[in-house]
Structures are given as structure tokens and as C-alpha cells.
Amino acid sequence: xxxxxxxxxxxxxxxxxxxATEDALSRASRAAGLNALITLTxxxxxxxxxxxxxxxxxxxxxxLLGVPYAHKDLFCTLDVTTTAGSRMLAKFVPPYSxxxxxxxxxxxxxxxxxxxxxxxxxxxxxxxxxxxxxxxPWDPDRVPGGSSGxxxxxxxxxxxxFATASDTGGSIRQPAALCGVTGIKPTYGRVSRYGMIAYASxxxxxxxxxxxxxxxxLALSVIAGFDPRDPTSVDAPPIDVSDALSMSLAGxxxxxxRQWCGEGIDSGVANAVDAALAIYAEHGARIxxxxxxxxxxxxxxxxxxxxxxxxxxLARFDGVRYGHRCAHPKDLADLYTRSREEGFGHEVQKRILxxxxxxxxxxxxxxxxxxxxxxxxxxxxxxRAFNEVDLIAGPTSPCVAFKLGEKLxxxxxxxxxxxxxxxxxxxxLPALSIPCGFSDGLPVGLQLCAPWWxxxxxxxxxxxxxxxxxxHRALPPGIA
Numbered sequence: 001x002x003x004x005x006x007x008x009x010x011x012x013x014x015x016x017x018x019x020a021t022e023d024a025l026s027r028a029s030r031a032a033g034l035n036a037l038i039t040l041t042x043x044x045x046x047x048x049x050x051x052x053x054x055x056x057x058x059x060x061x062x063x064l065l066g067v068p069y070a071h072k073d074l075f076c077t078l079d080v081t082t083t084a085g086s087r088m089l090a091k092f093v094p095p096y097s098x099x100x101x102x103x104x105x106x107x108x109x110x111x112x113x114x115x116x117x118x119x120x121x122x123x124x125x126x127x128x129x130x131x132x133x134x135x136x137p138w139d140p141d142r143v144p145g146g147s148s149g150x151x152x153x154x155x156x157x158x159x160x161x162f163a164t165a166s167d168t169g170g171s172i173r174q175p176a177a178l179c180g181v182t183g184i185k186p187t188y189g190r191v192s193r194y195g196m197i198a199y200a201s202x203x204x205x206x207x208x209x210x211x212x213x214x215x216x217x218l219a220l221s222v223i224a225g226f227d228p229r230d231p232t233s234v235d236a237p238p239i240d241v242s243d244a245l246s247m248s249l250a251g252x253x254x255x256x257x258r259q260w261c262g263e264g265i266d267s268g269v270a271n272a273v274d275a276a277l278a279i280y281a282e283h284g285a286r287i288x289x290x291x292x293x294x295x296x297x298x299x300x301x302x303x304x305x306x307x308x309x310x311x312x313x314l315a316r317f318d319g320v321r322y323g324h325r326c327a328h329p330k331d332l333a334d335l336y337t338r339s340r341e342e343g344f345g346h347e348v349q350k351r352i353l354x355x356x357x358x359x360x361x362x363x364x365x366x367x368x369x370x371x372x373x374x375x376x377x378x379x380x381x382x383x384r385a386f387n388e389v390d391l392i393a394g395p396t397s398p399c400v401a402f403k404l405g406e407k408l409x410x411x412x413x414x415x416x417x418x419x420x421x422x423x424x425x426x427x428x429l430p431a432l433s434i435p436c437g438f439s440d441g442l443p444v445g446l447q448l449c450a451p452w453w454x455x456x457x458x459x460x461x462x463x464x465x466x467x468x469x470x471x472h473r474a475l476p477p478g479i480a
Contacts, residue, residue: 003067003161003215010056010066017052017066017110021045024068024112027159034135036144036153038073039081039114048110055108063222065108070163072151073114074121075206076195077101084197085117085129085147088323088343098195099230100164100206100223107222112160116150119345120314121168121199123147124417125407126175128347133404136179137476138442142401145175145417151209152179158479162210162219166196168203169302170396170421173433176209177396177445180435180474182462183209184216187452188428189234191220192227200309201232203302203425212472213434213462217241220455239455247460250284253389254461257292260394260420260447268439273395276436276446279465280393290385290392294377298423299415301378304358304371305426310348311355317343350411379427386451391461394420396433396445420447430455434462435471443474 001009009015025042045068052066071077074084076094078101083089097105104111116134118126126134126149136144137157144153148165152175155163165172167185176183184207191206198204206223210216218241226235256277261270277287319325319339326342329335344352358367385392397417407414424431429449436446446465450458466472 001161002211003218006067006161007218017049017056018046020066021049021068021110021112024160027157028112031137031157031159033140034137034153034157035132036116036134036150036157036159037070037113038083038085038116038131038150041080041111041113045110045112052108052110062108064104064219066110067161068110068112069104069160070113070115070151070154071101071111072117072148072163072165074117074166074197075100075164076197077111080114082114082197083130084121085119085131086343086345086348087130088317090130090324092322096195099192099227101195103223115148115154115163118147118149119348120197120310121147121166121171121204122310122347122351124170124174124414126150127404127408128345130345135404136401137479138180138401142403142442143178145178145397145401147171148209149175152176152181152183155179155181155209155211156476158475162208162215164206164223165209166204166206167425168199168306169425170418172207172209173396173421173431173445173447174418176433178401178443180443180471180476181209182212182216182432182434182472183207184220184432184455184458185424185430186220186224186455187236187430189232190224190236190430190455192230192233194227194229198313200306201313202309203306205425212466213432213459214245216432217244217459236453239459241459244456244460245463247457247464248284249280249461249464252285252391252461253288254280254285255288255290255385255389255392257290257295257392257394259292259295264416264419265395265398266400266439269395269397269399269444272437272439272444273446276465277393279468283464283468288389290389292381292385292423294374294381295423297374298378298426299419301371301374302422302426303354303415304367305375307351307355308359308368309355311352311359314348314352375426378423382427382429390457392449394447396420396447400439400442400444424449428452430458432458432462434465435474437471
């Protein structure tokens with residue numbers, strides 16, 4: 001059941017929060033083989049559902065009152081284990097909650113558990129989790145995408161109507177595409193990062209994964225807003241969901257970047273995206289070929305900037321204050337070395353080393369400073385493009401979900417899975433992925449990108465497409 005339909009049932013009294021929560025927990029149990037949850041909060045969820053039913057009986061307000069959902073396991077939740085998918089934080093129980101959790105809690109939403117993810121959000125396949133790889137509901141032998149793979153799998157398997165997620169270089173949109181669901185990454189600063197365990201602070205942005213643009217908008221409108229505790233939070237105009245859902249496609253100018261549709265895109269993916277853009281054209285939109293020339297350098301710039309920030313952010317995990325601590329250290333240097341070696345997985349260690357290298361004396365100007373210049377060029381390209389078009393569209397991922405283990409030995413191939421998404425993060429723009437067809441029986445995602453703070457336009461265009469197509473309603477085999 002969609003989030004909108006579930007809310008309608010709860011509002012009318014046809015459904016109860018306890019019933020919806022029990023259904024979610026039952027589905028989670030039956031789909032345990034997907035390994036999409038790290039922590040299940042069943043008892044707390046049942047108690048929260050009972051409170052929600054009592055609140056509804058009293059007429060209490062709450063935008064998501066009684067709706068079950070899951071958190072990506074990097075949002076701190078008071079008294080609930082928050083691991084970031086790492087051994088380093090496998091036993092970490094936060095003494096406070098992230099702003100995003102506080103907002104959902106205040107709305108009456110019911111947390112059923114914490115979703116699996118790549119360790120510290122570093123990965124494109126969800127194979128880098130200390131708790132094992134999550135699996136794709138469309139084919140359990142394939143990846144769900146990363147790093148928010150657990151969140152996408154939970155929504156695709158219809159365990160919850162929405163889940164929180166985060167996007168540093170495509171980690172909402174890419175798993176949404178591979179799992180056949182909708183994922184939205186808002187403008188950088190739209191959603192508070194307070195209480196979100198950081199990977200790369202200038203790139204990380206919280207968002208949501210849901211079955212449709214309508215559902216994503218309902219959840220995003222709850223978690224968005226200014227937060228004085230987050231110095232990167234912006235007091236921007238709110239998202240007008242009702243206005244977005246009534247948007248017409250007539251006259252909408254959609255840019256198709258040549259750099260997003262060329263070499264490296266699977267033919268089945270390209271065909272599905274072309275068919276989706278044809279539907280936009282049939283309903284009044286105008287498709288315009290555009291150039292984003294600096295985007296060809298986006299992967300290189302991203303894999304300098306993001307590891308550099310990770311190196312700084314993850315320096316706090318030293319075995320002293322919190323996190324994993326090695327047994328019987330010989331001295332302080334041994335404590336630092338073994339705690340970090342044991343606590344961090346291979347991918348995280350690799351990115352920390354890369355980041356430390358590019359920030360070191362003699363290499364800062366050659367790598368990090370140059371990457372920052374490329375980042376500005378990428379943002380300028382988008383700004384110029386949005387003088388000509390209202391939205392930018394292309395494939396979210398160059399391929400459909402690949403087999404587990406297929407790309408682990410080839411990190412370059414793995415990193416190229418985000419070739420169309422990282423430039424959006426470098427520019428801080430809002431973007432989403434919606435299902436637009438299938439290739440080899442697996443979902444294909446269409447990425448839409450809007451100017452800064454234009455989430456309403458983004459949601460409206462996605463919703464208009466989903467009003468005339470059924471791709472977002474398709475269910476994985478065995479899911480009912």
C-alpha cells in the first residue's frame with residue numbers, strides 16, 4: 001500500500017496504526033533473506049503504534065501519524081543502536097536523536113528498524129556493510145545499489161511505504177533506480193544533517209525513498225526545514241506538495257545532456273529512458289539537447305573531495321572516546337592503529353588513505369584544490385543549462401542491478417555506477433530517480449534534476465509522469 005493510501009485508510013478509520021505496524025513487521029520477517037535491516041525495533045514500534053491509535057482517537061494532529069517506516073542506519077536515534085553499517089559503531093547507542101528522527105517522531109511515524117547500508121555510506125552496491133550485503137528484491141542474487149540499499153530494498157519489497165536515506169554521490173537515486181522505486185535527494189541544506197553520521201560533509205544530504213513521487217513528497221515535506229543546530233541548514237521556502245501534484249507538463253523544457261547519454265550506458269537502459277522522455281514530449285514537454293561539458297570530470301573530482309572529507313570526519317574514531325576499541329593495546333599508537341584497522345572495513349580504509357594523501361603537503365594543490373575548481377565549473381555548467389531548460393533528465397544508473405560480487409574486484413567499474421549522479425551532489429542540486437521501464441527484466445531509473453530549491457517542480461514533473469505510467473506500481477516477484 002502506498003503512503004498516500006495508507007494515510008487515507010488511517011484517517012478514515014478503515015485501518016489502525018497497530019495493524020499497519022504488525023503488517024510491516026510480518027513482511028520484514030518474511031523478507032529476512034534480503035538482509036535489508038540491521039536492527040528491528042519491534043517492541044518499540046508496537047508501543048508507538050498503540051500511542052498513534054490513541055492519538056488518532058483523540059483527534060490529535062500528525063502528518064504521518066501511525067505510518068511505519070525505517071531509518072537508514074546512519075541517523076542517530078536515542079537509545080537505539082546506530083551502526084552506520086560498520087564494526088566501528090556496532091555497539092553505539094546514541095544519547096540523542098538526529099533532527100530528521102525528531103521530526104518524524106513528532107509527526108507520529110512509527111520506526112520499525114534501521115536499514116542496512118554500505119559502511120559509513122561508502123559504496124555503490126551495499127556490499128560494504130559489516131553486517132553483510134543487502135539484496136535486491138527483484139533478484140536476490142543482485143545488489144540493491146548503495147549506499148542506501150537497505151532502504152530501497154525495504155520499500156521495493158513493500159515492507160514499509162517509505163524509508164529515510166542519504167545521498168553523497170547518488171546513494172538515494174542509484175539504489176532507487178536499481179530497485180524500481182522513487183528516491184529524492186533535495187537541495188543541499190534543505191534537510192538538516194544534525195545527527196547524521198558524516199561521510200563527506202559538503203556533499204551528504206538526507207532524503208527519502210518511497211514507491212512514488214507523491215509518497216516521497218509527503219515524507220520529504222515532514223523532514224525538510226531549517227535547523228539552527230546544523231550550520232549548513234538553509235531557511236528556504238517550504239515545499240508546496242499540493243501545488244507540485246497539480247503541475248502540468250505543457251511547455252516544460254527538459255534538457256537531455258549529451259554527457260549523460262553516451263558511451264557506457266547499456267542499450268536497454270538508454271531505450272527505456274528515451275521512451276520515458278517521449279512520454280514527456282507527448283504530454284506537452286519539450287526535449288532539448290544540452291551540454292554539461294565539465295561533468296566528464298565529475299567522477300575524478302568527487303573521488304578526491306569525498307575521501308578528503310571522509311579522512312577528516314572519520315579521524316574521530318580512534319578507540320578512545322567511543323566506537324570500537326582493540327583489546328589490550330600495548331601503547332597509544334597501538335590503540336589507534338589496531339582500533340581503526342579492526343573497526344573499519346577495506347573500502348573505508350581505502351578512502352581514508354586516499355583522502356589523507358590528497359590533503360597532504362605537496363599534493364593538496366595538485367589534487368584537492370584542483371578538484372574544488374572542477375566542482376565550481378560543474379556548478380557553473382548547471383547554472384547555464386538552467387537558463388535554457390526547466391529540468392535536466394537522463395539515466396540514473398548506466399546499467400541495471402548487477403550480480404553480487406561482480407564489480408568488487410574492479411573499483412573503477414564500481415565507481416562508474418555513479419557517473420550520472422555525482423555531479424548533482426558536487427553542485428548541491430535537487431534530483432530524483434523514478435522507475436521508467438525494464439531491461440533484462442530489471443528496473444531502470446530516470447533521473448530528473450531541477451534548479452536549486454525547486455523540489456516542487458521536480459516532484460510535479462515526476463508525479464505527472466507517474467499519473468500516466470505504471471512502472472512505479474510494478475512489484476518484484478513474490479511480493480504482494
